[in-house]
Amino acid sequence: MSKPAHCPSCRKPVLPRAKNPLFPFCSARCRAVDLGKWLGEEYRVGGGSADEQEDELPSAAGESDSESGA
Ligand SMILES: [Zn+2]
Numbered sequence: 726m727s728k729p730a731h732c733p734s735c736r737k738p739v740l741p742r743a744k745n746p747l748f749p750f751c752s753a754r755c756r757a758v759d760l761g762k763w764l765g766e767e768y769r770v771g772g773g774s775a776d777e778q779e780d781e782l783p784s785a786a787g788e789s790d791s792e793s794g795a
Pocket residue numbers: 732733734735736737750751752755
């Protein structure tokens with residue numbers, strides 16, 4: 726169990742968990758970067774693509790627009 730840990734954000738070697746409250750990150754900044762990366766991907770996968778698909782509906786609703794005109 727002596728495998729050296731590396732920061733998931735910058736890939737630099739980090740201190741063992743016992744000596745590093747920020748484990749497995751080397752610094753609070755790297756932890757924030759990694760957290761933001763996960764949140765960003767989640768937002769893109771969950772909300773972004775779904776939002777683009779729903780974006781096609783308004784174009785179909787444009788037909789109803791001509792109905793109200795006629
Ligand atoms: Zn780091």
